Amino acid sequence: MTVHSPAANRWATRRAEKARRLAQVRSLADGVLLPRERIVAALERLIMPGDRVVLEGNNQKQADFLSRSLAQADPGVLHDLHLIIPSVSRPEHLDLFERGIARKLDFAYAGTQSLRISQFLQDGILEVGAIHTYIELYARLYVDLTPNVVLVAAYQADRHGNLYTGPSTEDTPALVEAAAFRDGIVIAQVNEIVDDPGELRRVDIPGSWVDFVVQADRPFFIEPLFTRDPRLIKPMHVLMAMMAIRGVYERHQVQSLNHGIGFNTAAIELILPTYGEQLGLKGKICRHWTLNPHPTLIPAIESGWVDSVHCFGGELGMEPYIAARPDIFFTGRDGSLRSNRAFCQLAGQYAVDLFIGSTLQMDGLGNSSTVTHGRLTGFGGAPNMGHDPHGRRHASPAWLDLLQTDDPLERGRKLVVQMVETFQGSGRPSVVESLDAVEVGRAAGMPLAPVMIYGDDVTHVLTEEGIAYLYKARSLEERKRMIAAVSGVTPIGLRSTAAERAALRRDGLVALPEDLGVDRRAATRSLLAAKSMADLVEWSDGLYEPPARFRSW
Amino acid sequence: MTVHSPAANRWATRRAEKARRLAQVRSLADGVLLPRERIVAALERLIMPGDRVVLEGNNQKQADFLSRSLAQADPGVLHDLHLIIPSVSRPEHLDLFERGIARKLDFAYAGTQSLRISQFLQDGILEVGAIHTYIELYARLYVDLTPNVVLVAAYQADRHGNLYTGPSTEDTPALVEAAAFRDGIVIAQVNEIVDDPGELRRVDIPGSWVDFVVQADRPFFIEPLFTRDPRLIKPMHVLMAMMAIRGVYERHQVQSLNHGIGFNTAAIELILPTYGEQLGLKGKICRHWTLNPHPTLIPAIESGWVDSVHCFGGELGMEPYIAARPDIFFTGRDGSLRSNRAFCQLAGQYAVDLFIGSTLQMDGLGNSSTVTHGRLTGFGGAPNMGHDPHGRRHASPAWLDLLQTDDPLERGRKLVVQMVETFQGSGRPSVVESLDAVEVGRAAGMPLAPVMIYGDDVTHVLTEEGIAYLYKARSLEERKRMIAAVSGVTPIGLRSTAAERAALRRDGLVALPEDLGVDRRAATRSLLAAKSMADLVEWSDGLYEPPARFRSW
Known part of the structure; x- marks a missing residue:
């Protein structure tokens, strides 16, 4: 020294x-x-x-x-x-x-x-x-x-x-x-x-x-933050996952992406080898990933869906599996994972087609937050992933697919997809007049409300009702109507009339499962490539070693 | 191994x-x-x-x-x-x-x-x-x-x-x-x-x-890309620099910033110790910098204006000076500079109040490009610096100062200042109907025009005529009128009527030098803290060693 x-x-x-x-x-x-x-x-x-x-x-x-x-x-x-x-x-x-x-x-x-x-x-x-x-x-x-x-x-x-x-x-x-x-x-x-x-x-x-x-x-x-037990994935998650694959990934030809944490995105990962395979999409979508080593991605990796995964951090129990899959993961000469949050954040902002995440609460304009009363949880990384980086200049098919005009000065857009179930488990509506975050921010003396993802950055809202293609909205008023149309029987959703919804569907601004060719009856847990932690271990050829709390055997 | x-x-x-x-x-x-x-x-x-x-x-x-x-x-x-x-x-x-x-x-x-x-x-x-x-x-x-x-x-x-x-x-x-x-x-x-x-x-x-x-x-x-000979700085650059300091830095209390390359920004650096000092702004603005080690920053550093400089890269000839100023620059244990473009780009996007740069061509909406006919120069780093990162969540006084309403869902903004002389040296207008980049992009088969900085990311346009406070524009139409008002006798500028300009000034949307208390007669080279490369060497106490081509002694 x-x-x-x-x-x-x-x-x-x-x-x-x-x-x-x-x-x-x-x-x-x-x-x-x-x-x-x-x-x-x-x-x-x-x-x-x-x-x-x-x-x-x-x-x-x-x-x-x-x-x-x-x-x-x-x-x-x-x-x-x-x-x-x-x-x-x-x-x-x-x-x-x-x-x-x-x-x-x-x-x-x-x-x-x-x-x-x-x-x-x-x-x-x-x-x-x-x-x-x-x-x-x-x-x-x-x-x-x-x-x-x-x-x-x-x-x-x-x-x-x-x-x-x-x-x-x-x-x-x-x-x-x-x-x-x-x-x-x-x-x-x-x-x-x-x-x-x-x-x-x-x-x-x-x-x-x-x-x-x-x-x-x-x-x-x-802490194993990114482990989700497939047992807790519900048919509604499967339905939303099917809609994401057909209505977003396939439609826009999403090649590279980041998944947020949660059961909704875990369901997408788990039906790629089943539903995605049926649709003939393997090798056509979802090839490059920037995300933590989600155990629920194992079946897709093993089925040959995934070319590469760059990681923000590690995940407890995934170490031996990762070390045995160096073609997919970034590993060092010693064979173990090299994660790097700063670079993965860069990659997730500037190099991928899509971010998809779920949220607890969204307002009628598409602003969302996971902040709830009395808690200052902070932002983490979601706002970085969940915005359209205006500093990006390279094009990709998905990015260009969001262009609305042929004006050479119009930019492409990163796909920012917000998945939200219209009601929370507690029975409270998720789509609300005003985010709790507004009140929390005021109470804590924050200069602005702690919004995770702003509505103007969101390109798609996906609920169990359907998908609102927000990037097509020609006005704030239209964006509101599109969100209302997929907000079910929440107070915001009840503002949408049947005639309005029909018009939005006709114009391609909103799509219901049937518009996407998604059969609601097929949305069952049987589509999940792994239905339990034990299944994930089996898919991994015994290499994945879940932490004790996730083991029931 | x-x-x-x-x-x-x-x-x-x-x-x-x-x-x-x-x-x-x-x-x-x-x-x-x-x-x-x-x-x-x-x-x-x-x-x-x-x-x-x-x-x-x-x-x-x-x-x-x-x-x-x-x-x-x-x-x-x-x-x-x-x-x-x-x-x-x-x-x-x-x-x-x-x-x-x-x-x-x-x-x-x-x-x-x-x-x-x-x-x-x-x-x-x-x-x-x-x-x-x-x-x-x-x-x-x-x-x-x-x-x-x-x-x-x-x-x-x-x-x-x-x-x-x-x-x-x-x-x-x-x-x-x-x-x-x-x-x-x-x-x-x-x-x-x-x-x-x-x-x-x-x-x-x-x-x-x-x-x-x-x-x-x-x-x-x-290659010493960031060295600018003070001898080539013209009174017009000084005038624009004075306006930048009064009309942007002082007004919004800019603490941390990134300067693009060029004589306009070099002039700002060189009048901080003179004009900035007269205004009593030392210690109040421009304390933290993310930029290459510009030799023209030496007088400001020596006068105590600068707390820190993080660098994208090095600059030939600046090595001994940097090594002797470790309180200011990021240096290793060995004493030499540690630059890091990836981290400095991050810092320049997410951690600073302001980017200011000059451009060769801007259209009436504020889109700009340095791409000219027949040349595919690419983007470098300017588009990253010159946009408002929507993924930012922390507030700073300058960032908050651009809020236009008290809606808790409105975001602050990074200041993105475009400096442009209304005419180029060749006598061609810099403010144009359509960017050359549009034609270059079409000819090269690019999916979109190679725009460096998009008008919707620009918060201020600064010409020798005045400053347009674009972030205040309430419509695209108003943004156009504001840009025209500071575009002098270019075809775009000639669309602005005296009555329109008076109204825009009255509303605080546009400011002329006199509105900012900037005395045009004071805008001479005598305000430059260093007027030549030799002056920079002297300021540096002989530590700066300009490359041969910049030496005349």
Whole structure:
């Protein structure tokens, strides 16, 4: 490790400060290795009050040993930190605020901790810098949120600081680079320490970017967020999946795509090898994917539907399967997955034909949000996937298919498909006058409502009633009528008259299952290529190892 | 280097094929080192006909030893390659097509080779996959354009394949990762080879991502694209710069920004320490920058205007200055710049308040293009910077300042400012009925016209006549009237009547210099903090070393 000596230089104050801090822990460390039992003392010397500190909380992977250690710091020594956490999902993330160690938070997603964030915000214990999408949070690390210290998680390190991040590379490179190249301090918790680079499975982050590694008390926490049990897929999901394939994928010749999380999209994945096969679509649609390694994609992969999958992150239990399918997945020389959220986000925005996701609530204009009362869940990555990137210039058949005129100045569009069941399980309508998000945003003092996907970016709304081809709408008024026409017996849907619906169908603006040649009676679970987790394991030739909670055998 | 043995596995065909190819050159190579004199033979064995090959041509840096070597291959052995070149700027890039070695081209920018591309296209020698922006071209490497082979350039390598890319990291990590993690082959030309990682200045790309390195016959080619001689800045540029500062930066409190290339934006950079200072704006605007290290930014940096600069690439001659200003620039432990085009593009899209650039031609709706007759120059990065990313969710004062209503569902906007002199040097109007790009696109058989920035993404048009605040336009008709009002005596401008202009000024939709408190008489070169290259060197304390062609002393 070469560190410049503090220069008496007004242009190198960050470097001097870093050198000063490193000197403080020299006696604690063995080169780049920090002893586990001195980690709290080391953090207290390497971090200063008021610092901007990135804590790797990603979508799945968590630097939880470091966050637990930081939470043990003395608030008299370490206070008023500005934490930057992509995904806040550990209780100690919030304990840090309760104990006064941290004061300000920038984040992208909250999940299980969202209620507590809202509460702390109300109580004045926590101040929110901003709520971001993942990619804009990384972006700001290179602009006005450059961190002083970055705390990350990896599988292995060697004694030079080289890191193997394993199948869950996720955000780590984007987080580390922002500190490593602006005289910030990078500390990695690892599950294992080896001596030399040759003993690492591979190098994901070069040692010259990393200041310290510490072996954690237990392997970092990881969450199987993208696993959906086929047993919970209902006939209605199958019907909607059939409509998506016929009315969107086949119609527009969708080659490359991103699926959001949920049972609706899992159903699409599971009927490609059955329904998609019957339609003769194999090799014609859905060849290139940007998505987490969904277990429900296994049957489509095994049936030869999928050419490639680039992943945001890993998925617990999918590691052996992925390692055995290197033609499909991005893997390193060692054979394990290389995920990369920053690049996958880029790919999902700029290189694919379609995003499809489900939402909990949509208004009559097509704006949608998964934010519900009392919860500040944040945005995650959906708003990035679910918009039409105006900076794109290359054409693809699907992108061009959405052109409405022959004006050479009209652009193609990314397909943004919103799947929504008109009623939630609770019996509350999903299509509403005003999103809950509007009220949540107001209550939390957000400058704007936390909308996930805006109606003007949505090209198709797909409900169990039918598909509204919103990209064809010639006015806001027409867009409203089209959404109402597929909104069933919700208050919004009841505004649509039979005559209006007939006219919209005649004009090709709305299509019902029968208009698409989708036989409602065929929409049963028997179309699912896998009906249970055990079926997925069988499809995978025993390679997929579902986490215990998903196993019933 | 650990490479898996070819598995008799239908899911590992890429890995087996890679292993087969590597075995073919084992006798030529010394571990990862390929001998310079056998490079053509090695390329002929490592690349197969029809392969997708990424050739690092970046904006500035060129893997020119590898492109020159590839052009010497036997077209009987190596033919019909699909080349992916971010920036086509070497004659041999086109020779590859003339010789039949390559057949298809995906690119983002062409520059000096643009005429030849157009010619070859017409002659059927070359087929264009698509013309991209930089970032979407990288994105597609992870989706449907995964490369078989990637050829890149770096400063140093060690005998393990670790690379130091130097201040010009640019696109290299994004290009290498796509092959390294999908069983592609990565070959790097380097200026120097050292034995061990410890002798490298730093590691930018880990050796476990790189298959071969070869020492080039001479240092890789690099072009100082972002250097503008202050001597060529005219009073009109100064006037427009003053208007930008008062009418846009100050008005909207722009904190973070990206400047395009050109004399207009160079003038803004050079009057911050004079005019900006007089207005008392230091520390209040323009603190965080995403841009190449423009030499014309030196006076603003030295005067304390700038907190941070993150760079797409390097700039020839700026290296010593950057190394001496680590508080401002992103630098590694070794002290040299770390640029990263992929991350800087992200930052420029998602994390900054404003993009401002100049254009050669704009139509009456605000669509603009730098494409002129007979040239297929491509898009580069401007369309990414010059659009409003609908996937952004965090707010900033400038972004919120463009809200027009108090509807919680209205979004803020990125400021996209188009600077255009109403007439070009040649006396041809810059504001036109129809962009040349429309005709060029038609002639080249492009599906859409090659528009750089679309009018609906432009928030401000700034000419020497005044500023049109397009984001306030309530209709397409009003947008047209606003643009006409600042279009001077061009045919478009002549449509604007005095009464119309007065009304637009009264409504705050258009502002003339006098409306902004800008004194036209003050718009002289004397406002420039540096009037020559020599002045820039002096400001830099002798650290900036302009390339010879910019030196007159």
